[in-house]
Amino acid sequence: MSHRNRLRSAWNRVDSGEVHRAPRQWQDWLNDSGSLTQKIEKAIGQKLVVKVLQDRRQSLHPDEYYYFQNRIKHCRVREVLLCANETPLVIARSIIPTLSSSGSNHSILRLGTKPLGAVLFSKTRMHSKTRPQRDIARIDRTTSLWQSFNKAGIALPSSLWARRTLYHLKGHPILVNEVFLPALLKFSAI
Secondary structure, three states, X not given: OOHHHHXXXXXXXXXXXXXXXXXXHHHHHHHOOOOHHHHHHHHHOOOOEEEXXXXXXXXXXXXXXXXXXXXXXXXEEEXXXXXXXXXXXXXXXXXXXXXXXOHHHOOOOOOXXXXXXXXXXXXXXXXXXXXXEEEEEXXXXXXXXXXXXXXXXXXXXXXXXXXXXXXXXXXXXXXEEEEEXXXXXXXXXX
């Protein structure tokens, strides 16, 4: 049985053991609980360049509502490419509910070309003592995440591996989708 048939295109909890069904070369990237930006920068030996594709209010994909228990109506969606030497390595889609970017979070979530991980993994801002909920999936042409990036003009292989993490910034939820592009495999996860 090939790896692409082992895990359906639905999101599965990392701690359910499903990560072990992903191809071996992706397992460390999918399973890591730290800052993806820091991990990649360490692997490539340089700073990543963040290219903002969009940062605006918009609707969620149907499968994203689940993470907020269908309680949010308005959110900001930020889609970026994480690149090394003009080569895209990861596409990220962050869902920031309006309430999550208000109050004391307002100024720190003015990101520009700064990676969201710089805010989320700052020791002074992450207050949760529990591990954030993290799921993985093999996404393909049938998934809303793949389709939205394809509509943005990004040429994608027919299937990709992704992880989705629900973080809490000062008690407010932020959902981060990270889609791993084949060029990332040139570097080993450290």
